[in-house]
Structures are given as structure tokens and as C-alpha cells.
Amino acid sequence: MMTKPYGKSGDMSELVSSLGWLEEEEDGSSQDGEQSPEMRGHHGLTLGSRIHSCTELGSEDMEEEEEEEGEGEGEEEEEIGPNGENAPKRRGPKKKKMTKARQERFRARRVKANARERSRMHGLNDALESLRRVMPCYSKTQKLSKIETLRLARNYIWALSEVLESGQSPESHGFVEMLCKGLSQPTSNLVAGCLQLGPSPMMINKQEDKCGALGVGGMGVQAGHPLSYPSPGLPSPPYGSLEASHLLHMKGYKGPVYDNPSPNECSSGTPPYDGPLTPPLSISGNFALKQEPSPHDSERNYTPHPGHHAHYLSSHHYPTSTTGGLTGGPQGHPLFQASRYELPLDVAFDSFAHSHLITSQMGTL
DNA sequence: TAGGCCATCTGGTCCT
DNA sequence: AGGACCAGATGGCCTA
Numbered sequence: 001m002m003t004k005p006y007g008k009s010g011d012m013s014e015l016v017s018s019l020g021w022l023e024e025e026e027d028g029s030s031q032d033g034e035q036s037p038e039m040r041g042h043h044g045l046t047l048g049s050r051i052h053s054c055t056e057l058g059s060e061d062m063e064e065e066e067e068e069e070g071e072g073e074g075e076e077e078e079e080i081g082p083n084g085e086n087a088p089k090r091r092g093p094k095k096k097k098m099t100k101a102r103q104e105r106f107r108a109r110r111v112k113a114n115a116r117e118r119s120r121m122h123g124l125n126d127a128l129e130s131l132r133r134v135m136p137c138y139s140k141t142q143k144l145s146k147i148e149t150l151r152l153a154r155n156y157i158w159a160l161s162e163v164l165e166s167g168q169s170p171e172s173h174g175f176v177e178m179l180c181k182g183l184s185q186p187t188s189n190l191v192a193g194c195l196q197l198g199p200s201p202m203m204i205n206k207q208e209d210k211c212g213a214l215g216v217g218g219m220g221v222q223a224g225h226p227l228s229y230p231s232p233g234l235p236s237p238p239y240g241s242l243e244a245s246h247l248l249h250m251k252g253y254k255g256p257v258y259d260n261p262s263p264n265e266c267s268s269g270t271p272p273y274d275g276p277l278t279p280p281l282s283i284s285g286n287f288a289l290k291q292e293p294s295p296h297d298s299e300r301n302y303t304p305h306p307g308h309h310a311h312y313l314s315s316h317h318y319p320t321s322t323t324g325g326l327t328g329g330p331q332g333h334p335l336f337q338a339s340r341y342e343l344p345l346d347v348a349f350d351s352f353a354h355s356h357l358i359t360s361q362m363g364t365l
Numbered sequence: 366t367a368g369g370c371c372a373t374c375t376g377g378t379c380c381t
Numbered sequence: 382a383g384g385a386c387c388a389g390a391t392g393g394c395c396t397a
Contacts, residue, residue: 109383114374116384121372145370 136179137194148187155179 132138132149136156144152159178163170176195180188 110375113376113384117375117386118373120385125372147370 137190139190142190144187144190148183151182152179152187152191155181155183 128146128149131153132144135144135149135152137144137152155178158181159170159175162168162178163175168174176192179191179195183191
């Protein structure tokens with residue numbers, strides 16, 4: 001649990017009022033003036049940040065604000081600590097006066113910075129959402145948390161690499177174990193459920209949930225899923241639509257049913273992150289992989305969710321003319337395109353592009 | 366109600 | 382100087 005050294009706003013009021021900020025900030029017109037609904041009432045946030053800034057940072061801007069506080073009254077007053085004790089006089093150059101213009105400049109700068117930061121975080125979240133969509137399990141209503149998304153992505157890349165390097169079947173239990181490595185129990189259950197491992201009632205619900213969300217009966221994969229094969233003519237960027245048409249080539253498949261180990265084998269409890277896994281990624285390595293090439297792989301009616309990773313592998317290893325763009329290397333991958341054209345943050349996507357690069361190379365062997 | 370997750374604000378730092 | 386990125390702080394929402 002995150003520590004909250006300053007407590008809630010109630011406690012903050014006393015502290016801050018002693019510093020003279022309360023009146024200024026509590027009037028609702030403080031902050032950006034464009035505060036989102038969620039942020040209304042976040043006095044504690046503002047106040048806490050101010051406290052933090054004042055007591056620890058003492059940047060020029062904050063000094064200016066402090067200075068402004070004293071404006072109109074007797075300058076050079078001794079600073080009063082939160083508990084009323086006298087703080088030592090500040091050394092260094094005399095603070096500049098916080099004129100109205102400076103105050104407004106500071107405010108405007110802060111407003112702009114806040115907006116940029118919001119936008120940046122939205123971009124980050126968008127990228128994360130796109131990443132969720134290419135995970136082996138995806139649900140609009142049961143979203144993976146950020147950290148779980150990243151862990152699962154790491155595991156996924158790792159597992160796929162393992163498949164490529166060792167020839168391990170993506171339908172094997174080991175593959176699922178790799179996917180679940182370090183994930184929380186709920187996420188492990190979700191993944192296992194997606195792969196039809198020991199479906200518990202909860203998993204069944206999840207499956208139904210996903211199907212419902214997608215509007216594709218019995219389909220487990222997401223439209224637009226880069227792991228599904230992009231149909232020729234489908235728009236690439238912007239990536240991430242959930243059009244069911246992206247799945248047409250997959251319809252009707254009765255996917256392989258996996259063995260039925262307990263999903264608990266994936267992980268027990270909610271293990272803390274167990275450190276870097278250093279997946280055995282290798283581009284130049286040995287890609288010997290036992291598989292039966294089939295030009296119809298992309299048309300095999302794989303059930304996307306029950307093992308749609310198998311579909312991904314089988315289809316991506318053998319690009320065909322029907323696969324639209326994949327023969328062109330990773331650049332044809334919608335994920336890659338998304339990272340190139342649309343997403344401001346593409347680290348995760350690069351990982352997938354990298355993974356696709358491997359599979360593309362497989363196709364050339 | 367505690368804990369997990371999230372969005373947001375904020376100041377510092379680095380880079381262009 | 383200004384923007385991007387980062388990490389700390391905070392309150393809200395949700396769930397077990």
C-alpha cells in the first residue's frame with residue numbers, strides 16, 4: 001500500500017492554513033481551472049503537493065509563491081514552520097517579488113504542463129490498451145491492470161520465443177505456465193481460462209463475457225488482434241478497432257482442447273514480481289521448429305482464444321499471399337504500424353514487432 | 366474497511 | 382526557454 005505521509009485533506013488544512021495557502025487554493029478556481037470531474041475536491045492533492053514543494057524543494061517558482069504570500073504585509077517576516085516554530089532565515093539571493101504578471105506566468109506554465117502531462121499519460125494508457133488487445137486474453141469488461149498487462153506481455157514474448165527456439169508446442173502446459181509466470185491469481189485464472197485450462201465457473205463467465213463484448217459467438221480473439229491474421233484490405237492504422245470482421249477467417253473453428261491441469265499451477269497466490277525473466281530471445285539463434293507448414297494455416301479455423309497463440313504462430317510462420325502484408329516483414333504487422341504511425345509510446349509495441357520479426361524470419365526458413 | 370488500482374497534479378531533471 | 386519524462390503525493394473508485 002502506498003504510504004500517505006500527509007494523510008487526508010482534513011489534516012492538511014491545518015498545516016496549510018498556517019502557511020497561508022488554504023484560502024487561495026480552496027476556492028475551486030485554483031489549479032488549472034480545467035480540472036476534470038474526477039479531480040474536483042482534490043484539495044488534499046493540491047495542498048499536499050504544496051507542502052511537499054515548500055518543505056523539500058524550494059524551487060524558484062515556489063519561492064515566488066511564498067514571496068507572494070508576504071506581499072502587502074510586512075516583508076522579511078521570519079518563516080513559520082508547520083508547528084509554529086521559527087524556521088531559520090533563508091539564505092541566498094533575495095527572492096524575487098511575485099508580481100501579478102509573474103504569478104500569472106507561473107500559473108499558465110503550470111496549466112500547460114499539466115495538460116501535457118495528462119496527454120502524455122493518456123498516450124501511455126492508449127498504448128497499454130493496445131497492448132492489452134494483443135494479449136492472449138482480452139476483455140473489455142475485465143481489463144488487466146497495467147502491471148499485469150506488462151507482465152503478461154513479457155511472459156508472452158518469452159513464451160513465444162521459447163516456442164521458436166525449443167520447438168515447444170504452444171499448446172503445451174509449459175507454454176501456459178510461462179504465460180502465467182509471476183501473474184496474480186486472478187490474471188492467471190483469466191489466462192488459463194482463455195486457454196481453456198481447467199475452466200472454472202469463473203473462467204466460463206470470463207469467456208462468455210469476452211464473447212459478448214466482441215459480439216462474436218464462440219470467438220475468443222479480438223477483432224483487430226494482430227495475432228489474428230489481418231485480412232487483405234483491412235485498414236491497418238489506426239490500429240485497435242474491435243471490428244468483428246477482422247475475425248472472419250477464424251470463424252467456426254472448434255479449437256483444440258487442452259489438457260486440464262489446475263489453473264492454480266500457473267501461480268499460487270499473488271507472487272511478487274520475481275525479477276527479470278530474461279526471456280531467451282534470439283534473433284540470430286536457431287529457429288528450428290517442428291511444424292507442419294500449411295498454406296492454409298491462415299485459414300484454419302482456429303479458435304482464437306482457446307489457443308489463438310497457436311494460430312498466431314502457425315499463421316505467422318508461413319506467410320502467404322492471403323495474409324496481407326505479413327510477407328513484408330514486421331512493417332506489415334498492424335502492431336508495428338500502430339507503433340509507427342499512431343502511438344506515441346511504442347516500447348511495448350517494439351517488443352511485439354521484435355517478436356514478429358522472429359516469426360517472420362521463421363517464415364523465410 | 367482495507368487494499369489495489371487509477372488519474373491527476375506537481376516539481377525536479379534532462380534534453381533540444 | 383520550453384518540452385518530455387519521471388517519481389512522489391493524493392483522493393476517488395471498486396472489490397473482497
